[in-house]
Amino acid sequence: MSSRDLILGRVRHALADLAADPAPYAQAVERTYLREHGERTVEQTVALLAENLADYRAVVHRCTGRQMAGTLARLLSARGARTVLVPAGLPSDWLTDVTADRVPDSLLSTAYDLDRADSVITGCAVAVAETGTIVLDGGPDQGRRRITLVPDHHICVVRVPGQVVSSVPQALERLDPARPLTWISGPSATSDIELDRVEGVHGPRNLEVLLVDGQPAATDES
Amino acid sequence: MSGTFVGMPAFPKAAHDAVHNATLRANLRHATTTIRRKRADAVAELSDWAALREAGKQIKDHTLRNLDRYLEQLESAVTAAGGTVHWAADADEANRIVTGLVKATGEKEVVKVKSMATQEIGLNEALEAAGIRAYETDLAELIVQLGDDRPSHILVPAIHRNRGEIRDIFRSEMMRWGRPAPDGLTDTPAELAEAARLHLREKFLRAKVGVSGANFMVAETGTLVVVESEGNGRMCLTLPETLISVVGIEKTVPTWRDMEVFLQTLPRSSTAERMNPYTSMWTGTTDGDGPRAFHLVLLDNGRTDTLADAVGRQALRCIRCSACLNVCPVYERAGGHAYGSVYPGPIGAILSPQLRGTGSDIDASLPYASTLCGACYEVCPVAIDIPEVLVHLRERVAQGGPVTRAGTKVVLKPARGHAAERAAMRAARWALTHPGAVRAGQRLAARTRRFHPSRLPGPGKAWTATRELPTVPRESFGAWWKRTDGGTRDGKGGSR
């Protein structure tokens, strides 16, 4: 007998004491918990996102679509970044003011190549206010999972309020599980040494989140 | 290396030794008190905590009740997404599968994400025997591995080590495993973390094979979920060409939507955070992003035997958050090593004797490693009634009865030579000579009186056959004294 059949057979055997015909999934679980916690206006939800991100030591900035390219350039030079990784589908007008060398992510780049980049800029799929989380789904403006992992500095652009939801249940509704997903809440951290929190063990030690109001520059003509 | 738990003394002996280790106790007390307080705050933020807990319990119960169906669904979903599914009935088979898969890649080393399933089966030792070196990449696991030590906590496995000890381990051992510790390394956490970062980064960048566990597997979509903080998980899950995940069959949940419950309850229960820094979710393989080959090894290793026990099966709901460890007065004093298993604390006391059977002294004594104070049940995010299972297992050990081992029903004989009685009595003596543990227990005992049988089950049975076990008072004397200021204030009635 294959181990597959053996294990499945043991499972069935183990459950033999239970009555047949258990409730279908839809009725088996009472979902009386909340879809979101508390009532907030859209602006309050964005403010809560900013607050919770900062609480976990991400550095949060806000600007309008028009100011975005300038802000990104300023954040990079403030860190002295000479090279910046960019996903293939990052809108080119985000980078109009950037002077650092752009390194487009490519399937050919090795982990060592990525290790040499100073910073990386991406968009995101959705951001969760209650937990201070941004979620990447490998979309064109986010690129492969590894590019936001190896460099030490990650700038993530969140369009507000369009990409912001209140809660985890609302975020899951928006996401496609077929895509590789990375949920990020603050920079890499460990509490393994006497429960003292230290930022940055293996992932980026510096996470900056840029909340951009309204549309990106190209369409921000109002 | 001494990384396994084989030949552990029974709990009372191990605990007895541990409570005399002052450093260990100080490290643990500091850690568990800190995390306990933070957890309570994080949970209090969610007004619907009770409903989330109940939903989590129901989702897991429903899954376990239909586990065959959900495992088949999971297998097809993972396969459809480009992964390969393997089934392992026990530790040996799982180790053989993983070793074979690594060998097929031609690689001699793997990077590992902290995973209790792989510790449970002794994968690192099996790989080493096959000439493959496994590098632990979680900071705490690195400390344990370099120190040739054993993990003592589910979440923070090196919780028993303080910063000075860690620095000494890094200084003396890092060079044997790769990049040595930087010169003049001090014991500040930031410097220690930096040393680990440098040491491990060279391993991540060249790694071709990653090995992980998973916190959840979604049957409907075939998605695996790993929750972590440091980013070492993301490194192992995305940089290598081949990814092998060894996961217990009980980690299955039916649908994508179910993650909305556990992603809220797990981080708050374990690290007391609103959300852990990183969560990775992947479904099979993705072209151009992450490993090109993905293998899922579904592990039984005693889980179906546990499932066969009508009372004990609830232990399989466990999402390994470790909240029960942090509130346990016995764990706080005895430390994780005393439990002789990768699953320490209250959950270990009910899980290990079910996964492994109660044949050894340590496993037979584990159900007694508790004051039955009920604190573990109160904090458990999937409402596992640990005291109920403990009492049930004590009865099993002492009186014998039908159990399932390796899929076959057998009748367990009562523990030989009153071994269990001795174990219980030694455990009781231990508790009595450590009044702090008992006091902490008593505060909650009043609320959990329904767990206290009027006759002792098992080993104490003969003793209570002619005596009534004193009932636990509604309030301990100490608490009454405090509440009423030594009886000078209204002392009528006990608090409920």
Ligand code: SF4
């Ligand atoms: S038994 Fe409950 S509290 Fe303990 S680790 Fe498991 S889920 Fe957490």
